Every structure is written in structure tokens, then in C-alpha cells.
Amino acid sequence: KAGVTQTPRYLIKTRGQQVTLSCSPISGHRSVSWYQQTPGQGLQFLFEYFSETQRNKGNFPGRFSGRQFSNSRSEMNVSTLELGDSALYLCASSLVGTGISYEQYFGPGTRLTVT
């Protein structure tokens, strides 16, 4: 099976712009989670989507949003970019079950630089 893919791999944006990142999960995986990784804050959970619905959300401002399509592909959007949004954005997909936490499989990430 193909792994989790993320596009683009690298992005350079200017402060105040907006950006959209894309994630394609492993075939059959219906849950997609997003994480932000920075040297200072480490890995932080942004949100999770399942069946086109946001099921869980981390502590990020409303400038960070996402969505999931019927084929489980997901996008995240950051509006009004700030310098502090520079980070590696990781997407992860997993199976979904009841009463068990399935492991998450991560994509290679999108490196966003805000200037």
C-alpha cells in the first residue's frame, strides 16, 4: 500500500498570506490528523477529521482550519500567516475502531516558511 502523501513538500509564504496543505491518507484509512512541529513547541496536535467531520481539535487559533473530503483526503488551511507559523506540518492517518486506539501513520510533512 502507498503511504501517506503530503503536498507540497516545501512552501515559502509571506506574512499575511494564506496557505493550503494537502494530505492523502493510506487507502482504507478514514481518520486523518494534523500536527505542527517546531523546535520550540515540539509536536502539537492541530485537529482530526473522520468521515468529513472534525472529531477533535487542539489549542490553535481559528486561523487554522481543515476539512476532509468523501475520499478521506484532507486539507488544512492557515489564514493570515504569522512568522510563528513557520513549521513542519505533519499529517497522519489511521484506521478507526471502537474502544481501541489504532496507530497513526505519518506522511513526510510540509515544511512551511513564513517570511
Place this chain on the structure above:
Amino acid sequence: AQSVTQLGSHVSVSEGALVLLRCNYSSSVPPYLFWYVQYPNQGLQLLLKYTSAATLVKGINGFEAEFKKSETSFHLTKPSAHMSDAAEYFCAVSLNQGGKLIFGQGTELSVKP
């Protein structure tokens, strides 16, 4: 609230020596625990997971971890380090909150020849 603490942001070992990376968790309910590895400019790769089936968990690349409830620990070990093990390692906890992982700060492992 659950949390994860990794003791030591940087660990250095000699090739062939024992690798021990420490992870302690805080959780009010039995957690699911994971170890991931990240190589430079890559995403995270799952090494192993604990889901209450067995306290000693074997993973890929010769790594294993032991869940100790009394110590709230889930330390990662490998009997003999290899140069290719040099990477950053993350411990994570999940409470089945729908795909939300809480990560530790990470431990960078260096392997000296």
C-alpha cells in the same frame, strides 16, 4: 490531563552499546503508548505500540519497550546500537480520543563509532 515526559533531550551511546530512552506518562486512565522515530527531513515512523495486550512490546529494528504501570513508564531499549539508529525518538500517549496523540519533547540519539 494526560502528558508525556522524555528524560534527556540528547542521548549519546557508542556503537554496540545499550540504548535506553526514557519515557514517563501521566494519565488518569489506562493509556495507549507509542514510540516513533524521526530521521532528518522525514515524517515519523512507528517503532512500537502498547495497547494492554502485553507489557513487553517488541518493535521494528530490534527495539523493545516495557510498560510499567507502577512507575508510569514506557522506556525504549535496544541491546546494541547501530549507526543507523541515530535519529530523534518520540514517545506518545493516546486515550482513544479520536486520533489525538500527545507527544513528549523528543530525545535525539547520537551513535558514536
